[in-house]
Amino acid sequence: MSLNIAVFGLGSMGYGMARSCLRAGFAVHGVDVMAENVARFVAEGGKGDPVAEVAQSLDAVVVVVLNATQVESVLFGDQAIVPRLRADTLVMTCATVPPEFAKDMEQRCMAHGIHYLDAPISGGSVKAAEGQLSIMASGTAAAFAAADPILDVTAATVFRLGDAAGAGSAMKAVNQLLAGVHIATMAEALTFGMTQGIAPKTFVEVITKCAGNSWMLENRAPHIVAGDYTPHSQVNIWPKDLGIVLETARSAGFHAPITETALAQYKRAVDMGLGREDDAAVAKVYADEAGLVLPGTEQ
Numbered sequence: 477m478s479l480n481i482a483v484f485g486l487g488s489m490g491y492g493m494a495r496s497c498l499r500a501g502f503a504v505h506g507v508d509v510m511a512e513n514v515a516r517f518v519a520e521g522g523k524g525d526p527v528a529e530v531a532q533s534l535d536a537v538v539v540v541v542l543n544a545t546q547v548e549s550v551l552f553g554d555q556a557i558v559p560r561l562r563a564d565t566l567v568m569t570c571a572t573v574p575p576e577f578a579k580d581m582e583q584r585c586m587a588h589g590i591h592y593l594d595a596p597i598s599g600g601s602v603k604a605a606e607g608q609l610s611i612m613a614s615g616t617a618a619a620f621a622a623a624d625p626i627l628d629v630t631a632a633t634v635f636r637l638g639d640a641a642g643a644g645s646a647m648k649a650v651n652q653l654l655a656g657v658h659i660a661t662m663a664e665a666l667t668f669g670m671t672q673g674i675a676p677k678t679f680v681e682v683i684t685k686c687a688g689n690s691w692m693l694e695n696r697a698p699h700i701v702a703g704d705y706t707p708h709s710q711v712n713i714w715p716k717d718l719g720i721v722l723e724t725a726r727s728a729g730f731h732a733p734i735t736e737t738a739l740a741q742y743k744r745a746v747d748m749g750l751g752r753e754d755d756a757a758v759a760k761v762y763a764d765e766a767g768l769v770l771p772g773t774e775q
């Protein structure tokens with residue numbers, strides 16, 4: 477099936493999803509606040525036309541931006557795309573947002589006759605580039621039917637979690653609780669090991685073969701060993717995502733103290749000026765407090 481779609485947000489995740497759709501033979505219009513991202517995408521075969529000019533011809537809009545504010549701006553802001561779309565077009569949003577926000581977006585899209593799929597993503601930039609994401613999705617049967625060709629080429633696994641928006645975002649909040657805590661705990665364990673004379677490289681070699689391993693540890697700890705904090709996923713993401721977890725928990729009357737502690741470490745990292753670095757840089761918080769020297773930071 478050939479689709480005409482627009483992808484809003486050509487960051488590390490959105491770019492990979494847009495390219496996966498290009499490989500499938502879809503006509504893909506890339507939209508991003510960074511002109512260089514759009515230019516790069518056009519050079520690889522994408523389209524960069526002003527999306528307002530092609531809105532009526534679109535079959536789907538995929539929104540892969542940072543947060544709820546940006547999602548709402550794309551859909552209903554000053555340059556709102558939703559009112560420009562023809563009826564029965566799909567809007568598929570992939571950002572991590574509060575479940576109640578996703579429900580509100582679904583209702584507002586439905587008021588315009590637009591299908592809405594709550595479809596947060598997981599897997600990182602590498603999986604996005606390979607079309608191998610995990611997608612936690614919820615929405616009506618019609619929304620899923622409209623999204624299936626896109627899901628087929630961007631995801632290895634699609635979890636169909638319900639017939640209304642909100643369930644996908646709720647599951648993503650659960651995932652982000654674990655992912656954020658795992659990264660912070662990895663950083664704590666690695667730097668604790670350093671106080672005991674265990675080099676970061678040795679930590680990775682041993683723990684990745686032991687019960688203390690996690691996907692996040694195995695993925696992020698090598699960044700620390702290499703002293704390479706080029707962002708695959710920025711520190712800045714975690715105050716937002718763990719903030720959503722805590723907001724959702726509070727609304728359920730649930731106390732999440734471990735999440736609160738991890739969030740405090742990410743906030744410290746931001747205060748240290750590390751917000752745009754890879755999220756493994758939270759280890760620098762522990763190193764700074766303990767007077768440790770991480771690989772690649774030697775003077």
